[in-house]
Amino acid sequence: MDSLALCNVQLDLERAFRDYRKIKDRGRPRYKSKHHSRMRYTTNVVKRNIRIDGKKIRLPKAGMVRIRIHREIPEGWILKNVTVSKEPSGKYYASLLYEIPECESQAEGAQREKRYLGIDYAMDGLAVMSDGTRAEHPKYFRQAEEKLAREQRKLSHCEKGSRNYAKQKRKVAVIHEKVRNQRKDFLHKMSRRLADGYDVIGVEDIDMRAMSQTLHFGKSVSDNGFGMLRTMLAYKLEERGKDLVKVDRFYPSSKRCSRCGRIKENLTLNDRIYRCECGNVMDRDVNAAINIRLETMRLKAS
Ligand SMILES: [Zn+2]
Known part of the structure; x- marks a missing residue:
């Protein structure tokens, strides 16, 4: 010992x-x-x-x-x-x-214009950025998850405690580990790119645990991609002397028009496109991400 x-x-x-x-x-x-x-x-x-x-x-x-x-x-x-x-x-x-003996990372040029990014959580896929780009899970996720589901089904047909059960259980564990590693790898690369490219990043301060309970999107590998992304961004930004800003969960990022600021009370989850009286027509999630970016800039300015 x-x-x-x-x-x-x-x-x-x-x-x-x-x-x-x-x-x-x-x-x-x-x-x-x-x-x-x-x-x-x-x-x-x-x-x-x-x-x-x-x-x-x-x-x-x-x-x-x-x-x-x-x-x-x-x-x-x-x-x-x-x-x-x-x-x-x-x-x-x-x-x-x-x-690391001295802080090597925090000595970056501070006197240029700060670059802001807002990220909105998207229920389908992963996240939407305020610059209009969308982060999707790569296709190999799905494939690996299907394979995992298949092997798990096989496991349920094995007799518990038997040799075959143990063998199949091990097989499931190997695929599980692979899926987990693929996810982590993907999120690490993405968060690194974002942390290098921006100075202040705003995200929604949502309670991921409560959310996965109410929306039941617990998939085979209970994935909390967005929560993991947030955690990675937090420490990667900190390492670089930058900031992650959490925007209040009651801030109406989806309902507000990112161009004129009007609030649309009757917006439902099914409205995928945000249409405003001022003529603003854009993807609902992009609109929300832009609002998060605006709110982040406001919070940093005050
Ligand atoms: Zn508007």
């Missing part, structure tokens, strides 16, 4: 209880489940006890383990801790936390 693994869990638990008491809407910590919880542990670096050596990593107690490194680690970064996890597919991952 790695002694630091236990220390870290205790710290996690303490923090969980502290957050539970202090932060509104934070759930009570629950017990882990042998069936559902991810198996993982975190260990800290103490006097070079953990190091990467070519294609191997040295871990306390485990010793030298062969790894595949997915990105170059720049000179001068300091390794702080390692989290080893086992996915349901049976694969092991090591996540390495590094400290």
Whole structure:
């Protein structure tokens, strides 16, 4: 047993209880489940006890383990801790936390005009930008999800506890992991592009959990693409010394005309095109995204 693994869990638990008491809407910590919880542990670096050596990593107690490194680690970064996890597919991952000595990222030229972007959540697809572009899930998502559904159906026909059940379950887990990784990869690339291209990004402050309950769009892989995108944007913008602005959820972004500011009270979810008396005709989601951008600029100015 790695002694630091236990220390870290205790710290996690303490923090969980502290957050539970202090932060509104934070759930009570629950017990882990042998069936559902991810198996993982975190260990800290103490006097070079953990190091990467070519294609191997040295871990306390485990010793030298062969790894595949997915990105170059720049000179001068300091390794702080390692989290080893086992996915349901049976694969092991090591996540390495590094400290960057000085803030290299925040020194960007500050004196030019700021670029603003508003993003509206779109129920079909993923998001709509205020510049009129639409972010759609790539086609391979659908394909992978169909495959996943097929294999899950097969699993339901296997006898529980049997050899075939275990085999099929593993197969489902492998596809599951693939879908999850594809989604993450896609969102990482998109959020990176946006964080590089804009200085201030406005998003709706919607409660994704409440939303998925009321709209039942929980698909096979319960995807919360927009929520994940928001999380990624938040830290990617912060790394670059930029801002993510959350626009109040009661701000009437859909009902307001982005050209004249009139409010259309009788707008329904079925109206895909926004038509205003002032002659403004545009896609409903684009109109909302432009409003979010305008509100973001207003909030930043005040
Ligand atoms: Zn108008």
